[in-house]
Amino acid sequence: xxxxxxxxxxxxxxxxxxxxxxxxxxxxxxxxxxxxxxxxxxxxxxxxxxxxxxxxxxxxxxxxxxxxxxxxxxxxxxxxxxxxxxxxxxxxxxxxxxxxxxxxxxxxxxxxxxxxxxxxxx
Numbered sequence: 001x002x003x004x005x006x007x008x009x010x011x012x013x014x015x016x017x018x019x020x021x022x023x024x025x026x027x028x029x030x031x032x033x034x035x036x037x038x039x040x041x042x043x044x045x046x047x048x049x050x051x052x053x054x055x056x057x058x059x060x061x062x063x064x065x066x067x068x069x070x071x072x073x074x075x076x077x078x079x080x081x082x083x084x085x086x087x088x089x090x091x092x093x094x095x096x097x098x099x100x101x102x103x104x105x106x107x108x109x110x111x112x113x114x115x116x117x118x119x120x121x122x
Contacts, residue, residue: 041066045075053087056080 007015041059043049051059056076059066063073 036066038066041068041072041076044079045072051079053080053083056083 036055036059040049044051044056044059056079059068060073060076060080068076
């Protein structure tokens with residue numbers, strides 16, 4: 001075979017793909033974070049304002065700075081748990097995992113020495 005001075009399209013593509021390229025550095029998105037005030041925390045507790053998981057965790061971590069009572073702290077912890085749980089369900093649902101166990105109704109009782117346990121599913 002006689003070498004050609006021209007490159008075939010496949011050779012051009014191969015050489016382009018084989019050439020090392022510098023890594024693409026994505027610019028970090030700098031979000032302007034407004035500092036939370038006690039009024040913001042009160043609105044979150046009263047559920048007139050929504051909050052992200054990061055905001056709720058920040059409020060719980062700095063409970064003394066916001067002068068939270070134990071009940072308010074527990075309410076924010078519950079809201080954080082619900083928010084994270086909902087996010088996990090969304091991730092699992094979109095990942096295609098089986099949700100049948102969550103949606104199946106209980107249909108029977110199981111007798112144990114300590115009493116009846118309602119855990120048998122279809």
